[in-house]
Amino acid sequence: MACRITELVLDCHDPDRLAEFWCAVLGYEVIGHEPDGLALGPAGARFGEGPLTLILARTENPRRGKLPLHLDVSPAGVDQETELARLTALGARPADVGQTGEESWVVLQDPEGNEFCLLRTDVGEA
Structure with a gap:
């Protein structure tokens, strides 16, 4: 038995603005709304199947320096x-x-x- 990576979470100030960008880049759409962010993924995809879901999580704390993951x-x-x-x-x-x-x-x-x-x-x- 093993785990699979199903989501990648990206902290951001403005999930709506970044959703426009990343949906256009990846051909994704907004597939879920949360109080603190948005979930992006391929149209019609089921969670855990196919490409990763990208979560844009709202934060007021800006990141500092180079990300350790990209x-x-x-x-x-x-x-x-x-x-x-x-x-x-x-x-x-x-x-x-x-x-x-x-x-x-x-x-x-x-x-x-x-x-x-x-x-x-x-x-x-x-």
Whole structure:
């Protein structure tokens, strides 16, 4: 018997604003409303099956420094450059976490400054 990771919780100031961003990035929708946040996931997905649910939990305490955990996303049906342009248009910004410039991934931040990486490999249509 083993556990499976079913949710990833991201503390944030404005769950509604981040939901717009992450739903557009991942092709997710809001699948649950809580008093202190939102749950995002694929349309019609059942909890624990398929991709992780992303929980956006409202907090008044801003994070400090680099996150010890971050998301990696991969382009789906396009190249990295095309996906980078799309993510930037959605509100992602470049982030410097000490990369050398030789990496195959691009480090970005969401509208609240949470780092994530855009990988190079196209994983096929979403």
